[in-house]
Amino acid sequence: MRLGILLASAAVLAAYGAGAQNLGFVSAPLSTDSFSNRHVARFEKANYQGMDCYKNYIVSLQHTGIATVWKYDGKDALEKLGGFNLATHDKVNHANVCSFGVEKAAKGDPMPVIYVSQCHKQPYKGRKDVLFVERVLPGFQSSELVQTIHFEDVDGLFGYALQWVVDRQHKCLYGFGNTTGDKDLENNRHRIIKFRLPKLSEGSEVVFTKDDIIETYCVEDYGLSYATIGQGLCISKGRLMMPTGLGTESYPSYLFVWDLKRRKPVEVLDMSIGTTGELEDLAQYKRGRFLVQGQDGLFEMKYK
Numbered sequence: 001m002r003l004g005i006l007l008a009s010a011a012v013l014a015a016y017g018a019g020a021q022n023l024g025f026v027s028a029p030l031s032t033d034s035f036s037n038r039h040v041a042r043f044e045k046a047n048y049q050g051m052d053c054y055k056n057y058i059v060s061l062q063h064t065g066i067a068t069v070w071k072y073d074g075k076d077a078l079e080k081l082g083g084f085n086l087a088t089h090d091k092v093n094h095a096n097v098c099s100f101g102v103e104k105a106a107k108g109d110p111m112p113v114i115y116v117s118q119c120h121k122q123p124y125k126g127r128k129d130v131l132f133v134e135r136v137l138p139g140f141q142s143s144e145l146v147q148t149i150h151f152e153d154v155d156g157l158f159g160y161a162l163q164w165v166v167d168r169q170h171k172c173l174y175g176f177g178n179t180t181g182d183k184d185l186e187n188n189r190h191r192i193i194k195f196r197l198p199k200l201s202e203g204s205e206v207v208f209t210k211d212d213i214i215e216t217y218c219v220e221d222y223g224l225s226y227a228t229i230g231q232g233l234c235i236s237k238g239r240l241m242m243p244t245g246l247g248t249e250s251y252p253s254y255l256f257v258w259d260l261k262r263r264k265p266v267e268v269l270d271m272s273i274g275t276t277g278e279l280e281d282l283a284q285y286k287r288g289r290f291l292v293q294g295q296d297g298l299f300e301m302k303y304k
Contacts, residue, residue, distance in 0.1 A: 037274025082140030232281030
């Protein structure tokens with residue numbers, strides 16, 4: 001997704017030289033040695049977007065809501081278990097972020113439901129930036145829509161696109177997005193918003209209003225000034241992890257790590273080390289191990 005994020009600070013621009021101005025970037029430490037990346041597998045050519053994993057299962061999404069389920073051996077092998085169109089397959093479903101929930105829709109299901117960010121500038125059936133909750137059916141050949149979540153943004157807190165991610169540990173739901181648009185460099189800021197995670201028993205439609213907001217703020221209010229291209233989201237140990245960039249010289253790949261409790265950046269990882277192409281989404285696989293989906297396939301990252 002092209003959301004427009006990355007941090008800028010005069011001190012760091014000076015430290016990294018004139019070229020840093022083209023990188024868009026950072027007021028948090030730039031790390032090149034606190035992590036390592038390796039390429040796991042190359043996918044068929046397609047427009048890949050959201051991805052998450054549960055145990056050894058990986059759900060990989062493409063634009064419009066095309067899903068592939070893989071089984072990962074934790075080393076170098078991926079076994080394709082199934083491929084299908086989501087129940088919400090549509091030209092305005094960008095499927096930008098995929099995030100596993102905490103509930104299974106049925107006792108015998110192999111995995112919990114997935115939360116899929118529509119994250120498109122056009123509305124889906126009259127609603128913009130909706131969050132689809134889908135049940136992947138046993139056999140991995142289809143899914144069904146079990147819940148739709150929508151935020152009534154009457155105060156215009158978000159602009160171009162809003163993406164969602166589940167905090168499984170705390171059973172919360174976070175949104176992240178532009179306040180105006182990523183090309184509005186003068187006025188645009190980047191907002192984090194927090195809600196409770198609705199239960200499936202609450203029904204097929206859940207609508208949040210401003211009274212449901214637990215907290216909301218813009219990262220720029222905490223010393224950050226963004227200026228490049230954002231991608232997916234992942235929450236691990238109270239940290240929001242945000243892959244960014246296009247994997248090019250003008251828009252290199254960086255991974256921002258943000259402390260949700262303290263509202264401050266932890267560090268920024270230079271993902272050009274060990275990855276290629278545009279990175280799209282990130283998922284925690286096991287302790288200290290993350291999977292990164294990009295247009296050049298699947299990567300594994302080891303990080304503290």
